[in-house]
Amino acid sequence: MTKYDELTEFLLRLGDSALIHAQRLCEWTGRAPALEEEMGMMNVGLDLVGQARNWYEYAAERINDGTDADTLAFRRDERAFRNLLLVEQPNGDFAVTMTKQFFYDAWQFHLLTMLKDAGDERIAAIATKSLKEVTYHLRRSSQWVERLGDGTEESHQRMEKAIDTVWRFTFELVEKSDAELVLSESGNIPALSELPEQWLATVNNVFAKATLTVPDEPSAFYLSARTGMHSEHLGMLLAEMQFLQRAYPDASW
Amino acid sequence: MYAQQVETGTKAIKSLAEMGPEERAFQEKIDAEIKIEAKNWMPDNYRKTLIRQISQHAHSEIVGMLPEGNWVTRAPTLKRKLQLMAKIQDEAGHGLYLYSAMETLGADRDEEIEKLHSGRAKYSSIFNYPTLNWADMGAVGWLVDGAAIVNQVPLQRTSYGPYSRAMIRVCKEESFHQRQGYEILLHMMRHGIQAQKDMVQDAINRLWWPSLMMFGPSDAESPNSAQSMAWKIKRHTNDELRQRFIDQTIPQLELLGCSVPDPDLKWNEERGHYDFGEIQWKEFYEVLKGNGPCNRERLETRRNAIQDGAWVREAAVAHANKKQKQQAAA
């Protein structure tokens, strides 16, 4: 299994997370709880596929073996994907979907805020553009978490359950990584050491307004996107998403 | 057309002399191409017919998301994925523009949607056909949106102001839909492998006749046409529009290097139009009655979406009420 240099792996982590999350949003097409939400979810999805493409294009240039953004998206197996475990989890009900969205948005928001000052100009440029979009995503998902957490008895219970379902995958959002330390020491990206605290602060803040309880710190266990150790859900997602490219490898679309 | 058969509730069209003063003033405005606005006086049947027509149109946009939703998770490249997502989102937007126009007539969106879900309101027959290969995404954009455009362009001049303005917005966005659809097909035909070319022809074979049915039954079979035309909520007959669609589509078909499953299709020099074979109206009426290949699935998906989302919508209302109370107390 190919393992790329730290910077490329980092780009894939960002690109894969955006794409896989968007793929889950696509599954909601025609099924959203309100027509207005069809618009909202698709807007977020469109932003994220666009972001994925930008990260992939940069990654493909670095890999430099004829790979392009589409090959990265549609021709790699699950063990090569670097997306957060959180975003590959099934949509569940709207509470699970929104909880995933909020955790991911908060992570993206703080990460991109740091990356817009990255020494690597390409990363800084993509982060600056993406941050505008993600700022809106976070505002939207925070509001939904608040509405559902502090809405009706039923919505509150569903939120508590949703948090319980996906919280264990948030260890990846708060873990410190050696690879990223290398990248910040070489000046490619700023130090990300504050990211866990900032992410948690946003979660605390929104959950307080939403009358939701923040669980204890999640602990890592066996799975890790950094090494392509995914949950079983990713394989099925890829089988669907990559079907045409896999079935007709010589085709041009 | 997205609204294929709209009951007008009128048997014979009144002449100006037979109308009371209010109705005469109303009809004279329409004859003079002056728009009717929400607060203006209008005959009850005009209002009801418009609510039926606009809601049917809106329902079609929303249900129309489903056949494309069937492939949005399988789009073959990032570019195609983005295009299809944007198109589907536009369709949701069209539905909302139209519901919004409909609500100016005093109708309630949720109530009209309930009529759709209980089978009392219709939507376009075309969306009850399955999408079975990727080329369907091309064929839907090219043929289905193409047919919708032929229908909707004249509706930009419809007599009811809010409807007309919604159609202007919709038409502006539709041209991208048809072009992206055609481009999908053209690319597969010009740069694709044989299997892809077969997909294209297969998609056209399946969608050609249903696309022609979108314009609704023949003029002779459309008892409501005359009244709708007098009210200018319909500006051309079904047959006129169908012919226009065929005439403009066949050259594009030839450019693709494909054919349509109609042995009778040929250019008629004398008429200056294409002749075409007989449409299977039995199939059309079956689909309209609910017996099409996907009617059940489409409605079930939409019903489930609204039912499963009820707790979300309720929670949002409850939260807004709580916040309002807090603000009032502060």
Next chain:
Amino acid sequence: MSEWTLFEVFIRSKHGLNHKHVGSVHAVDAEMAIENARDLYTRRNEGVSIWAVPSASITATASDEKEPLFDPSEDKVYRHASFYELPDEVGHM
């Protein structure tokens, strides 16, 4: 009855232009109305500013008020620049 409130949406398309009515959205509060309006009516860069107003809060002129409200201004042609004939020598004014 609608579950969510109907809001009318007004959009200013460019700096310096007036807000123009574009349609309506359903939302639970003004904040959500603005976001839904943004997602619905500004997908193609159509706006720089959005107003959302509960439809029920809008007072509109009724059609039978047209004459008393608007006809009196019909004959005040002197309010319009084209009323004033100036010799060509004046140039553009």
